[in-house]
Amino acid sequence: MKRYLSMLVMVVACFVCQTAIFPHLQLLHIMPNLLVVLTSASGFMYGRKLGMYAGFLCGALTDCIYGDVIGISILIFVIIGYVNGIANKLYFKDDLSIPITAIALSDFLYGLLYFVCFFLLRGRFTIFQYFAGVMVPEAIYTVIIGIVIYKFMYWLEEKLYPPEEVPLKAEGKIY
């Protein structure tokens, strides 16, 4: 329950930062995607279910405030959460390589799904330009910011569930 609540607070905080602070901190007209980081990190840290939950919240906020059609962003974020949840099996706490790879790949996946949903269907076919101009810089920036957020989530996790109280077998993370 604590985890679900903390997730809700984090999603709202990230959404507000994303929309109100990062537009001022753009590099090359590109800003990082905190919501993808959050969804992806929840996925590989806590499993498919919480990944989807985080994705659902992120998508719902995006759609309600910016979307024309409610549902598309939810779908994209939920898929990202689910896919990252599969990586939960590979996740090992002290290693940064999984978070970095997962966040970068998630951002590409997000870009790709967005491109297909909103650009390809309008007849814009120049995917390589979008790839070089938007997706790659965004992924790099997102990974840099993502590590900070991931470290914070990791710290929060230790605070909420101190490791000695949770025996390894009953950890309840792998659903």
Place this chain on the structure above:
Amino acid sequence: MRKKTKITIDPKYILAVIVVFCLVVGVISYRFDEKMTPVRSAVGGVITPMQKGINVIGSKMAEKIDYITTMQRTVDRNKKLQKQIDELSAENKLLQQDKYELEEFRKLYDLDEQYAGYSKVAARVISSDNDNWYNSFVIDKGSQDGIKVNMNVMAGDGLVGIVVKVNKSYSRVRAIIDDSSNVSGTILKNSENCIVNGNLNLINEGLIEVSGIDGNAKIEEGAEVVTSQISDKFLPGILIGYVRDLKKDSSNVTQKGYLSPVVDFTGLKMVLVITEVKDSAELEEILK
């Protein structure tokens, strides 16, 4: 908590349920958009005040960073602008004389000042889009301030975009540099029609696309483009930008090129919403 026997559902099924849910909600919100307005307003009512508050911090930070990086540039520009002011004030005097003359002529022709006096409402930009694929932003005025969908938005004297979604206390504006934006424009000097569309690949260079200009028209570099009389959403005569690098396109029938907008979209803080919606019903009737 932990001792309770939990009912565990395979996440696969949850995913399936969410996918179906999204499709249903998507169809509903596409078909009956107004049914979703209370949901949007409720969410916005919680989020937008936070955005407003945080945005202040964000813009302060940006100002500090800007202050450091642009000091030297500002000094240079200041010199250049000072020179420009001198030139312009001289030019202005001439123009003012012309204006009196024009007013006289207008009176003679019994023409009202059609474009000069659109009534406007100022609004603050409180947040930008949440990813890099779109260029829209949220302003802090909504239906309770008299904002309606399709109202034109300006900053300074240039066109910024159009209101696409209105909620009680906030509304969303799509910028003309957005990839899905199309504005029909007119080149001021020779009244050639053209289409101005945003392009995500050109945003970095600060440009948008202009196309559909008659292939035989001779257009100078830097010609002014304003919103067209025939546009069904944009009020006529609002400055959009200046033409650059026009070339004949592959069909050899029309010309296309770039347009540099007058508005600087990176530092947008205040915008003016024209509280007048173009009444295209009249136009449609004429066309019938």
